[in-house]
Amino acid sequence: MRIIETFRIFRGISVGSGFEPAGAFSGGASPGLQRGKTPRGSAAAARKGWPHGTCAVFLLFSVGLPAQWIGYPTADVPRTKDGKPDLTAPAPRDAEGHPDLSGMWEQDRRGAPPPVANAQPRAALQPGRGQFWDIGTGIEGGLPYQPWARELMQKRRADNSKDNPDVRCLPLGILQTHTHNFLRKYTQVPGEIVSLFERDSEYRQIFTDGRPLPADPQPTYGGYSSGKWDGDTLVVQTNGLKDGLWADYNGSPLTDAAKITERFRRPDFGHMQIEVTVDDPKAYTKPWTATIRLAISLNTELLEYICVENEKDATHMVGK
Amino acid sequence: MLLRMSLIPAVLLALGVPVGAQWVNLKTAGIPRTPDGKANLTAPAPRAADGHPDLSGLWEPNANKYLRDIAVDMKPGEVPMQPWAEAVYNDRKTGARAGEESDANCLPQGVPKIDAAPAPFKIFQTSSQLAILQEAFNLWRQIFLDGRKLAKDPTPTWLGYSVGHWDGDTLVVDTTGFNGKTWLDQVGHPATEALHVTEQFHRRDFGHIDLAITIDDPKAYTKPWTVKEELHLLPDSELIEFICNENNRDVPHLPGH
Numbered sequence: 001m002r003i004i005e006t007f008r009i010f011r012g013i014s015v016g017s018g019f020e021p022a023g024a025f026s027g028g029a030s031p032g033l034q035r036g037k038t039p040r041g042s043a044a045a046a047r048k049g050w051p052h053g054t055c056a057v058f059l060l061f062s063v064g065l066p067a068q069w070i071g072y073p074t075a076d077v078p079r080t081k082d083g084k085p086d087l088t089a090p091a092p093r094d095a096e097g098h099p100d101l102s103g104m105w106e107q108d109r110r111g112a113p114p115p116v117a118n119a120q121p122r123a124a125l126q127p128g129r130g131q132f133w134d135i136g137t138g139i140e141g142g143l144p145y146q147p148w149a150r151e152l153m154q155k156r157r158a159d160n161s162k163d164n165p166d167v168r169c170l171p172l173g174i175l176q177t178h179t180h181n182f183l184r185k186y187t188q189v190p191g192e193i194v195s196l197f198e199r200d201s202e203y204r205q206i207f208t209d210g211r212p213l214p215a216d217p218q219p220t221y222g223g224y225s226s227g228k229w230d231g232d233t234l235v236v237q238t239n240g241l242k243d244g245l246w247a248d249y250n251g252s253p254l255t256d257a258a259k260i261t262e263r264f265r266r267p268d269f270g271h272m273q274i275e276v277t278v279d280d281p282k283a284y285t286k287p288w289t290a291t292i293r294l295a296i297s298l299n300t301e302l303l304e305y306i307c308v309e310n311e312k313d314a315t316h317m318v319g320k
Numbered sequence: 321m322l323l324r325m326s327l328i329p330a331v332l333l334a335l336g337v338p339v340g341a342q343w344v345n346l347k348t349a350g351i352p353r354t355p356d357g358k359a360n361l362t363a364p365a366p367r368a369a370d371g372h373p374d375l376s377g378l379w380e381p382n383a384n385k386y387l388r389d390i391a392v393d394m395k396p397g398e399v400p401m402q403p404w405a406e407a408v409y410n411d412r413k414t415g416a417r418a419g420e421e422s423d424a425n426c427l428p429q430g431v432p433k434i435d436a437a438p439a440p441f442k443i444f445q446t447s448s449q450l451a452i453l454q455e456a457f458n459l460w461r462q463i464f465l466d467g468r469k470l471a472k473d474p475t476p477t478w479l480g481y482s483v484g485h486w487d488g489d490t491l492v493v494d495t496t497g498f499n500g501k502t503w504l505d506q507v508g509h510p511a512t513e514a515l516h517v518t519e520q521f522h523r524r525d526f527g528h529i530d531l532a533i534t535i536d537d538p539k540a541y542t543k544p545w546t547v548k549e550e551l552h553l554l555p556d557s558e559l560i561e562f563i564c565n566e567n568n569r570d571v572p573h574l575p576g577h
Contacts, residue, residue, distance in 0.1 A: 068471050068481075069464075069468065069471060069481070072468055075448065168565070170563065170565060170566060171458070171561075171563060187444060187446065187451055189376075189446065191349060192444075194444055194451055194453065196451060196460045196462070201428075201458075201459040201460055202458060202460075203453050203458070203459075205453070205559070207343075209349060211343065211346055214342050214343055217342045218342055218560070218561075220561040221561060221563065222561055224342070224343065240342075302462070304478060304479060306427060306428060306478060308425070308426050308427060308565050309427060309478075
């Protein structure tokens with residue numbers, strides 16, 4: 001985790017000023033926001049309760065970072081009369097008339113549901129990031145765990161999530177990707193939507209060419225995803241997941257019985273909503289649905305992030 | 321790494337059963353076919369809406385020999401190495417440093433070695449960029465076609481920063497901003513952070529891309545030098561998830577680690 005926030009700090013610094021309204025972060029008293037130069041990164045760090053000195057160290061090393069493309073203007077952005085991005089303009093459409101989901105997306109912290117009582121304490125300190133820790137945040141009563149699944153989640157949480165695939169530089173899977181703080185870039189082409197994810201340069205393919213889900217495929221971290229349009233909603237089904245994946249950072253389990261249905265909607269230019277329904281009868285007593293809210297991220301670009309490069313965290317992670 | 325990479329296809333073939341259940345046998349849409357249903361790989365290259373050749377598709381390098389030695393088609397002594405680079409190369413080519421190679425450690429192969437990865441890669445072309453999904457190491461690469469300039473002094477990376485422009489029907493891709501940690505091939509031709517790679521992609525027909533790669537790294541080589549590789553389309557197939565870091569047991573067994 002520390003690697004992630006460190007990286008995000010670098011991005012935040014390199015973006016420079018005028019990138020994102022401070023109101024995007026409900027953390028409020030973040031030292032990074034007060035500096036006005038480090039919107040995304042240091043805000044995230046402050047919400048995690050990092051000592052201020054940590055931010056200062058990265059500021060010292062920030063020379064040279066602006067040379068990348070993360071200030072490069074995004075093309076084809078609708079504008080209001082005063083020239084600002086019009087985030088509530090209509091969503092673009094592809095040649096076939098479907099909504100075009102293409103774009104760079106980040107967590108929409110203004111739209112995420114508030115933390116609920118069963119979220120762990122640290123989530124309460126991070127407004128808008130509850131789903132990352134507990135994807136059941138916002139679901140009344142939380143996730144409907146089978147007893148063994150609840151026990152496993154609680155053990156993993158007590159162990160500081162030290163065996164999360166994220167800690168081991170393994171793929172995050174669909175759900176942890178959706179709630180993750182890093183950027184993801186969707187490109188919609190005929191027959192397919194590609195997602196490039198900043199974390200560990202992972203990618204995902206969602207086919208829209210009508211192919212059926214494979215029967216008994218080789219299990220994978222990413223699964224096999226095929227979608228079709230239902231009006232302006234792209235309904236994506238996924239199977240073929242490996243056993244033992246994590247649905248959130250706490251460690252809510254997924255089994256090889258899991259089937260995931262995602263409903264992607266782009267209601268306007270600046271926003272995306274993904275309703276994710278997980279049907280995994282081995283781990284949960286009934287299907288459950290989490291709603292992910294993403295916001296368009298303008299004038300920025302994906303950075304290279306290679307998790308396993310000089311990775312020193314995993315051996316220092318401790319549990320009970 | 322050579323061992324592992326070359327073993328993977330054999331293992332998959334031997335275990336063949338589960339692979340068939342995936343999307344690797346699905347007919348790829350948009351491929352011209354002969355009357356018997358086979359892909360017509362010598363049909364004309366497709367064009368994008370903007371009139372440029374469309375490089376989109378699933379491609380496989382004809383390139384295991386270039387993965388091994390990018391200069392395999394050159395005569396001995398033709399690679400214009402600086403003396404220090406030649407000393408490094410001579411040390412590496414004995415195999416004594418195999419454990420230092422990036423991909424043995426599940427780190428990116430870098431450009432241009434990734435063009436010779438034995439695993440296929442899938443190109444998505446839009447008017448403003450190419451996205452390349454690499455099966456090897458589960459990585460993406462972006463090549464911007466929107467006219468932006470290469471950044472000066474960017475944060476060094478494994479895959480660099482790539483921009484492309486069209487020269488007639490050839491896409492010319494310039495990449496800089498490397499971290500100097502990759503080898504150009506498995507025998508160990510070195511590269512430094514001064515590396516500037518130019519790749520020229522020419523889709524000569526539906527099923528083939530001619531790829532010319534120019535290495536300009538004045539710290540390691542006395543002058544730029546160019547090699548030619550080839551890619552072929554892989555019809556009716558698909559990328560398979562490749563997670564190098566899952567249960568990787570190779571490194572401790574490789575010399576030089």
